[in-house]
Amino acid sequence: MAIFFTADTHFGHGNIIRLCNRPFESVEEMNDGLIARWNETVSAGDIVYHLGDFSFRNAEGADQYRSRLNGEIHLLAGNHDGKTVKYHADIFASVSDILQLKLERRRMVLCHYPMREWHGAYRGWWHLFGHVHGRLDSEPLGCSMDVGVDSNDYRPISFDKIAALFESRDNPFKRRV
Numbered sequence: 377m378a379i380f381f382t383a384d385t386h387f388g389h390g391n392i393i394r395l396c397n398r399p400f401e402s403v404e405e406m407n408d409g410l411i412a413r414w415n416e417t418v419s420a421g422d423i424v425y426h427l428g429d430f431s432f433r434n435a436e437g438a439d440q441y442r443s444r445l446n447g448e449i450h451l452l453a454g455n456h457d458g459k460t461v462k463y464h465a466d467i468f469a470s471v472s473d474i475l476q477l478k479l480e481r482r483r484m485v486l487c488h489y490p491m492r493e494w495h496g497a498y499r500g501w502w503h504l505f506g507h508v509h510g511r512l513d514s515e516p517l518g519c520s521m522d523v524g525v526d527s528n529d530y531r532p533i534s535f536d537k538i539a540a541l542f543e544s545r546d547n548p549f550k551r552r553v
Contacts, residue, residue, distance in 0.1 A: 379479055380418055380447070380532035383427035383488065383506020384524035385410050386456065387441040392432075396509045396526050407441065413531035415446045422447040424532055425477075426468075427506040427523055428454020428488030442467040450475075454488035454506060479535055490520065502542060516545060 386392040387410065390403040400406035418424055424447045431438040438460045442449065451468040452475060453461050465471050475486045476495065484502035485494040490512060494503040503520040510526040519542045523533055 378419070378422045379535040380422060380424045381427065381486075381504050381523040381535070381538065382414075382424060382525060382528070382532035383452075383454070383522070384429045384509055384526060385426070385431070385441075386429050387431040388437050389432035389456075398526070398530070410525060410530055411441070411444050413529070415444075417531045417534075418445070418447040420446050423469075424449045425452065425475075425486055425504075426450065427452045427486055427504060429456045429506060430454070431460050432456055438464045439467050452486050452488055480539075482539065490522070492517070494520070502538070504538070519545070 387407050388403060392398065393400050393403065393406055398406060400409055426449050428451070430451060431441055442464070448469045450470045450472070451457065451461070452472055461471055473487070477484050477486060482502060483496055483499075484504060485491070485496065486504050488505065489507050490505040491503055495501065497503065497518060500519060504523045505520065506522065506524040508522055509524055510522060512522055513527050521538060521541070523538075525531065
């Protein structure tokens with residue numbers, strides 16, 4: 377079993393292709409492409425933390441998208457997930473707004489929105505987020521990262537890959553302890 381993180385799939389959201397310059401010609405191609413890349417990466421027994429904006433506002437089709445995806449999915453609700461959570465919360469293993477998690481002796485704060493500072497930042501806790509569609513990739517801040525599809529080849533990113541990235545990155549918070 378592996379652990380993965382992702383955000384901002386925006387299944388069913390045609391305008392996101394133009395807004396984020398996604399490499400798809402249509403919403404159907406985007407949906408199918410995201411699902412294919414997800415399933416190439418995630419196996420049935422894996423766990424995925426989806427950090428928000430699973431599908432677009434009307435939640436239409438959220439259950440069909442979910443049924444095509446491998447893994448157990450825990451949703452951290454984003455600004456476009458209101459109706460998905462209201463009408464389809466049962467398609468996820470859990471639904472939260474923010475989550476503190478411990479994996480392999482690593483502690484982290486998961487939230488749809490990026491934070492400049494988060495609980496445990498000075499003790500090396502990670503902060504994983506979505507929402508910004510890669511706009512903060514050129515400004516890394518310690519052990520924080522946009523796990524959204526626009527920053528990660530349109531697929532979930534593994535815990536191990538994130539750990540390796542953070543090992544190579546300077547953490548300015550640790551200097552202040």
